[in-house]
Amino acid sequence: MNIVIFGPPGAGKGTQSNLIVQKFKLYQLSTGELLRNEIKNKTSLGNQISSIMRNGNLVSDKIVGDLIEKYVSNKLYKSRLIFDGYPRNLIQAKNLQDLLKKYDQKINIVLKLSVNLEIIKKRISERRTLENRADDNEEIAIKRFQTYENNVKPVIDFYKQSNLLKVVNGEASITEISDEISGLIESIKG
Ligand code: AMP
Numbered sequence: 001m002n003i004v005i006f007g008p009p010g011a012g013k014g015t016q017s018n019l020i021v022q023k024f025k026l027y028q029l030s031t032g033e034l035l036r037n038e039i040k041n042k043t044s045l046g047n048q049i050s051s052i053m054r055n056g057n058l059v060s061d062k063i064v065g066d067l068i069e070k071y072v073s074n075k076l077y078k079s080r081l082i083f084d085g086y087p088r089n090l091i092q093a094k095n096l097q098d099l100l101k102k103y104d105q106k107i108n109i110v111l112k113l114s115v116n117l118e119i120i121k122k123r124i125s126e127r128r129t130l131e132n133r134a135d136d137n138e139e140i141a142i143k144r145f146q147t148y149e150n151n152v153k154p155v156i157d158f159y160k161q162s163n164l165l166k167v168v169n170g171e172a173s174i175t176e177i178s179d180e181i182s183g184l185i186e187s188i189k190g
Contacts, residue, residue, distance in 0.1 A: 001026070001189065002105055003082040004096075004159070006152060007113030009135075009144045010123040011170045012177065016113065017084045019178045024185060027077050030084040031064050036133075054134050056143040058088055058151070065095050072099050079105050089151040093158050109188050110159040111181060113170030117145055 003020065007013045017028045035053060038046035049059050068086055071077050087093040100106055115123075124141040127133065135144065159165040166184050168177060 001108040001185075002079055002100065003185070004087070004107055004110045004164075005082060005084050005113070006111065006156065007170055008115060008117075008120055008148045009141060010120040010127065011113040011115045012123075012174065013084050013113060015174060016111075016177055016181060017082050019174075020082055020181060020185065023182060026080045026082050027071070028082050028084055029068060029071050029077075029086070031067060031086040031088075032084075034067050035059060035064075054140075056135055056140040056147060058147065061089070061091050061095065064088075064092065065099070068096070069099060072103050072105070078103070087155055088148070090154045090158060093155045107159075107164055109166060109185060110164040111184065112156060112165060112167045113177070114167055115170040117142070119171055120145055 001024070003026065005013050005017055005020075014030065014033075017030065020026060021028045035046075035049060039050045039053065040046070045063065049063065052059055064086060068083070071081060083096070087096050096107070121138055121141060125138065128137065135141075156165065168180050168184070170177060172180070
């Protein structure tokens with residue numbers, strides 16, 4: 001099974017993805033994480049994208065598309081991926097669909113964590129203290145939230161039309177959210 005998880009920055013996507021990965025023996029594919037590693041390792045790609053990411057803007061569709069193809073094409077991960085942070089816009093959603101088809105796979109469920117901006121601001125300021133991420137300050141957090149809302153809306157509609165979308169209350173506790181998500185996954189596993 002392949003899963004897509006959505007949520008604004010600070011919604012708990014990373015936390016919930018980790019829990020799902022352990023419970024259902026999947027692999028997490030976080031484009032944000034992969035991109036941050038490029039910057040940390042000072043690769044040429046990392047140098048190219050560091051100021052884009054620091055300012056809370058999106059990296060090009062081609063760059064992230066190439067990154068995810070490495071995973072989708074790898075037999076080890078076949079139908080065992082949870083996409084965290086991808087797709088971020090309609091072009092990426094269509095690219096993902098084509099890519100999965102090329103490797104004889106599909107998306108089985110799309111989870112959307114909904115959280116309002118006030119809670120996001122609070123969580124981001126807590127995370128900044130813990131993880132020291134360059135893009136975790138309040139001003140950039142608001143911008144990332146707005147970029148997310150604007151770009152992801154058509155993607156959500158796209159998945160709603162194909163009946164894959166499940167909306168989860170991301171303001172509940174970590175355990176409550178995780179229980180709800182597990183129930184949804186179990187129900188489609190049959
Ligand atoms: P995240 O960890 O998902 O919050 O992503 C952090 C940053 O990585 C974003 O603000 C973007 O700059 C970049 N990024 C992550 N995923 C994508 C994507 N699918 N498309 C474009 N940029 C992305």
